[in-house]
Amino acid sequence: MSNIRQLRDKQPENEKITINLGFVDLGRIDLLVQEGFYSNRSDFIRTAIRNQIDAQSEIVSKSVERHTMELGLRDYTRADLEAHLARGEVLHVKVVGLARIASDVTPELALKTIGSITVLGALQAHPDIKAALADRIT
Template identity: 75%
Template structure:
């Protein structure tokens, strides 16, 4: 796991189908014909692995954001505004107490919180809980 990615175990794979334009397919065939890749599948697998390596940090951050947190977790207005500025959405998963700061507006919460799963208690204003009702599991 040198590059931080989990590699596919031999024999454990999922078949996918993709549509490519004729020009892109032709360019792949040129690379195969010139010996850069053994076949089209080799090219596509390599391209996917390269892209996953390039996006490894984003994948890692997404996994971290989706992990259960244990104990007290408070979500501040500043934190949610940072997520909003980055165009990111949050999946809150807490075992314990999740608290959304009192200065978080329903609009900010709706723009940044995709879902809330709390095994324990959620502390937030009545207005906020009402706005997020469909996202609370």
């Protein structure tokens, strides 16, 4: 008997994006980094994005409320989906942030319980789940 246990895979805490910048903007960023205002380009870009999100926070809040979306991290476990199935309910996932479907959820269970998925941000799920729900993900 082995006492080795499988640890769950570490999920990334952020998503990598790629942007294109003009040379002048990039030069200005590099100058601010060189002058010590920011530690690196990524630090500047993250700060700029946060400032814009903060400036638009009221609009974001109203939109989330209007669309009845959840804001932040939302985990969907096997137990959650089985409870919906037992009640005969269809789940409509609407998340602004990160939605995660547990690794022990089967494609069959997901198909029986999830009617639609709308995620503004990132969806983490096993590739089989994503494939099974492909026509329900917007």
